[in-house]
């Protein structure tokens with residue numbers, strides 16, 4: 257099945273306004289024991305039968321104590337983890353079975369925004385390289401056009417475009433968060449979804465992400 261395959265009746269979600277539709281999602285991790293011969297002695301039920309929908313333009317907050325499965329939910333929705341069970345629809349299309357190019361095409365429209373910039377930005381890459389990476393992976397721009405898009409993205413998230421040659425450690429914590437928002441958003445198409453799972457998602461960070469996303473939305477429409 258390719259990214260443009262028409263939906264069958266049972267694939268279509270009931271509401272065309274629904275961008276992300278997660279149904280009965282489960283993610284179990286095996287618990288292994290044994291030094292030489294490893295065997296599975298049980299499973300961590302990190303996500304156990306979660307169902308939710310996100311409509312276009314809507315923001316959904318997933319709140320819960322540490323270890324309750326917020327990040328795992330985000331990763332399973334993005335197919336970074338293959339869910340143990342359940343269905344994930346994006347813009348009406350069931351995506352949990354996608355692989356290879358089909359999965360890459362879908363990932364252009366969904367991204368994780370990590371709150372911890374130290375964990376998410378490669379310290380050996382310049383900020384320009386980090387922001388350009390999604391453009392290269394998804395073949396969205398090359399050469400001069402790519403450089404211009406990188407500068408535009410830095411401007412949109414409130415950074416000086418001439419900072420493109422700097423490394424992540426040369427920015428403040430808040431500026432690094434904005435780089436994290438800018439890098440994935442650059443690949444946005446008509447329908448996109450950003451996930452920022454964190455127990456410490458502060459109001460300031462949420463406001464900043466939301467402002468940046470709105471600017472990105474304006475710039476891509």
Ligand SMILES: Nc1ncnc2c1ncn2[C@@H]1O[C@H](COP(=O)(O)OP(=O)(O)OP(=O)(O)O)[C@@H](O)[C@H]1O
Pocket residue numbers: 285286300301302320321322323324325326327328329453454455
């Ligand atoms: N790759 C993995 N392998 C095994 N167990 C995992 C894995 N990832 C997460 N877990 C376990 O799944 C549970 C949920 O973890 P998760 O990271 O989703 O929690 P969280 O709600 O995001 O927590 P926090 O608020 O602390 O970030 C935890 O018990 C964790 O130990």
Ligand SMILES: [Mg+2]
Pocket residue numbers: 326327328453454455
């Ligand atoms: Mg987490």
